[in-house]
Amino acid sequence: MKTPCLEIDLPKIEHNAKALRHMWGKYGIEVMGITKVDMGEPHIANTLNRAGITMLGDSRIEDIIRMRKAGIAATYVLIRSPFISDVKRVVKYADISFNTEISVIRALSKEALKAGKLHKIVLMVEMGDRREGILPEDLDDIIEEVLRLKGVVLEGLGANFACFGGVKPTQEKMNHFSLLVETLEKKFGIALPMVSGGNSANFIWLEKHSAIGRINNIRLGEAIFLGVETLYRKPIEGLYQDAFKLVAEVIEYKKKPSLPNGEVALNAFGESPKFEDRGIIPRAILGLGREDVDIDGLTPQIEVDILGGSSDHLILDAKESGLKVGDRVAFHLNYSALLSAMLSPFVKKVFRES
Numbered sequence: 001m002k003t004p005c006l007e008i009d010l011p012k013i014e015h016n017a018k019a020l021r022h023m024w025g026k027y028g029i030e031v032m033g034i035t036k037v038d039m040g041e042p043h044i045a046n047t048l049n050r051a052g053i054t055m056l057g058d059s060r061i062e063d064i065i066r067m068r069k070a071g072i073a074a075t076y077v078l079i080r081s082p083f084i085s086d087v088k089r090v091v092k093y094a095d096i097s098f099n100t101e102i103s104v105i106r107a108l109s110k111e112a113l114k115a116g117k118l119h120k121i122v123l124m125v126e127m128g129d130r131r132e133g134i135l136p137e138d139l140d141d142i143i144e145e146v147l148r149l150k151g152v153v154l155e156g157l158g159a160n161f162a163c164f165g166g167v168k169p170t171q172e173k174m175n176h177f178s179l180l181v182e183t184l185e186k187k188f189g190i191a192l193p194m195v196s197g198g199n200s201a202n203f204i205w206l207e208k209h210s211a212i213g214r215i216n217n218i219r220l221g222e223a224i225f226l227g228v229e230t231l232y233r234k235p236i237e238g239l240y241q242d243a244f245k246l247v248a249e250v251i252e253y254k255k256k257p258s259l260p261n262g263e264v265a266l267n268a269f270g271e272s273p274k275f276e277d278r279g280i281i282p283r284a285i286l287g288l289g290r291e292d293v294d295i296d297g298l299t300p301q302i303e304v305d306i307l308g309g310s311s312d313h314l315i316l317d318a319k320e321s322g323l324k325v326g327d328r329v330a331f332h333l334n335y336s337a338l339l340s341a342m343l344s345p346f347v348k349k350v351f352r353e354s
């Protein structure tokens with residue numbers, strides 16, 4: 001098998017997806033599977049489907065097109081505000097889009113009318129994390145106009161936490177969000193079928209909540225793929241944390257001094273690296289680098305230390321591992337490493353089906 005490769009265990013992903021669907025489903029909350037980390041990889045989207053997840057969300061319209069063209073039947077949600085220059089594809093390929101700008105919604109409305117379609121709109125509400133969202137006090141005006149626009153229907157409201165500002169979805173925040181939904185429904189005499197309350201960072205809230213309120217949808221990516229909640233990156237009980245594994249190969253193994261020899265300036269990445277004097281150590285170099293993966297997000301699965309890396313080389317203190325040229329080393333990946341490995345054309349993706 002060619003290396004570096006990313007081994008993807010589909011049954012483990014299916015298990016995680018099913019388990020999460022049950023955990024949230026108990027409270028009437030539907031899980032939207034978020035596929036942006038895998039670029040809408042059809043094997044993975046199919047696996048989510050098999051686990052009973054019928055709503056798939058992605059930030060990239062290209063990923064949604066990829067999944068649709070692979071014939072995966074789902075409700076597709078564009079979870080990043082559409083580009084006003086790209087509304088045609090959004091109306092064509094997404095059933096629902098998340099929105100924060102009325103000018104974009106007007107463009108979606110025009111395009112939907114032209115295409116003879118009804119496009120569903122979820123308005124994102126800014127609840128304090130200070131990434132995307134409409135400030136609660138500005139919602140009235142926007143809703144009033146959305147309700148008047150033809151070709152679009154207001155499907156619901158969404159909130160996002162712990163993405164930019166790291167703001168936690170506390171019970172107080174969640175209550176506030178539900179209250180907003182109810183106030184707006186009453187004021188405009190409407191029903192909002194979808195209330196999307198957050199992402200993998202909402203897991204601790206789910207465990208400790210005193211009220212679910214109106215939340216009936218949650219958008220999960222990292223929890224499904226890596227089996228963790230994302231406020232503290234704590235493993236979720238009963239889920240696999242190792243559905244993905246990155247494997248790389250030893251291309252050099254030599255005993256060398258641990259300290260550089262010579263006058264030291266900046267390295268290839270403009271950093272001035274600091275090295276600890278470990279004396280003469282067994283060093284293994286892997287054929288893996290920053291062109292393949294975000295090396296800071298890797299954890300080796302054997303007793304070795306990552307000393308650093310460049311575009312094409314990862315340097316290990318091989319310790320007592322007994323590694324030799326040609327041996328393979330497996331790594332656990334965090335979300336950032338997973339994202340980069342999925343994206344790299346140099347990393348071969350290998351799917352385990354059973």
Ligand SMILES: *Cc1c(COP(=O)(O)O)cnc(C)c1O
Pocket residue numbers: 034036059079080160198199200201219220221222223230
């Ligand atoms: C990426 C994303 C999610 C999923 O986040 P996870 O931490 O992977 O669960 C949810 N909502 C929005 C708007 C996103 O962009």
